[in-house]
Amino acid sequence: MKKVIITGAAKGLGFHLVLQQLERGNLVFALARNITQQLKNVSADNSNLVIIPADVALTESVEAAYLKVRSYTEKIDVIFNNAGVYSHKSKVPVEETDFDEEASRTMNINAFGAMRVIKAFYPMLSRGSVIINISSIAGSISENEVRISEYAYCMSKAALNLASRLLINDFSPKGIRVLCIHPGWMRTDMTRSPEQSTKEMIELFGLETIAKMQIDPGISAANISSIVDDIDSIPKELMFIKHTREEIKW
Numbered sequence: 001m002k003k004v005i006i007t008g009a010a011k012g013l014g015f016h017l018v019l020q021q022l023e024r025g026n027l028v029f030a031l032a033r034n035i036t037q038q039l040k041n042v043s044a045d046n047s048n049l050v051i052i053p054a055d056v057a058l059t060e061s062v063e064a065a066y067l068k069v070r071s072y073t074e075k076i077d078v079i080f081n082n083a084g085v086y087s088h089k090s091k092v093p094v095e096e097t098d099f100d101e102e103a104s105r106t107m108n109i110n111a112f113g114a115m116r117v118i119k120a121f122y123p124m125l126s127r128g129s130v131i132i133n134i135s136s137i138a139g140s141i142s143e144n145e146v147r148i149s150e151y152a153y154c155m156s157k158a159a160l161n162l163a164s165r166l167l168i169n170d171f172s173p174k175g176i177r178v179l180c181i182h183p184g185w186m187r188t189d190m191t192r193s194p195e196q197s198t199k200e201m202i203e204l205f206g207l208e209t210i211a212k213m214q215i216d217p218g219i220s221a222a223n224i225s226s227i228v229d230d231i232d233s234i235p236k237e238l239m240f241i242k243h244t245r246e247e248i249k250w
């Protein structure tokens with residue numbers, strides 16, 4: 001039985017990762033800021049699910065979560081750094097971007113939040129542990145040729161990717177794997193509806209195609225969980241991949 005941490009576990013991709021990990025018989029620590037009824041319902045039926053309140057934007061909240069997890073186990077096998085935010089207000093060009101509030105908040109959650117979790121849980125990691133940072137193709141520099149907005153989100157995911165590169169340098173000799181995964185364009189509260197896509201994406205693909213391109217988060221969670229199951233088959237030099245396993249240039 002693996003011991004698994006999932007942040008942002010109460011809805012969207014995080015909730016589906018919880019279901020996938022429970023299906024595998026793993027002990028799941030679901031870290032969540034707003035705890036949803038759907039998560040409580042699953043925990044009522046499954047003693048392998050432990051719900052722990054945690055806001056990844058706050059060091060003291062993450063440290064409290066660490067102490068709670070530590071009371072169950074000494075070792076963590078997998079961390080899914082999934083918690084993330086996307087601000088629809090950030091779909092504006094640079095001159096209208098709010099770097100003081102929106103962009104700083106996004107960076108603090110998407111990039112520093114994941115790092116806070118890794119820092120807090122570091123004493124529980126050991127040879128064989130795996131860290132999955134849920135990133136986004138929006139954070140790829142080489143694959144970002146059309147966007148003229150979304151500075152906050154794109155910059156935060158690029159920062160997460162760079163931090164993952166440094167972690168790989170540090171953790172590889174210790175036998176700890178770190179991988180960034182783009183979960184695909186999913187239908188979740190984050191993306192809302194095709195109409196909520198950026199002007200550039202609507203011009204490029206059209207609303208009908210966007211609706212078809214958005215996948216169910218359950219599919220992505222299943223693919224990501226199977227990557228973790230087969231982690232030894234993923235070449236160690238790959239740092240950033242899609243949930244379908246293709247490499248993304250970062």
Ligand SMILES: NC(=O)c1ccc[n+]([C@@H]2O[C@H](COP(=O)([O-])OP(=O)(O)OC[C@H]3O[C@@H](n4cnc5c(N)ncnc54)[C@H](OP(=O)(O)O)[C@@H]3O)[C@@H](O)[C@H]2O)c1
Pocket residue numbers: 007008009010011012013014032033034054055056057081082083084085086109113134135136137182183184185186187188189190191217
């Ligand atoms: N949807 C997409 O198409 C897409 C594409 C590429 C990458 N991603 C990435 O996939 C991940 C999951 O996104 P999703 O689509 O499932 O979105 P979602 O349904 O909005 O879920 C995001 C989760 O993150 C949690 N969260 C946000 N801020 C938090 C904080 N400070 N502390 C703890 N938890 C926090 C949310 O909790 P609350 O309910 O408390 O806010 C929620 O559970 C994110 O990292 C996102 O950037 C998504």
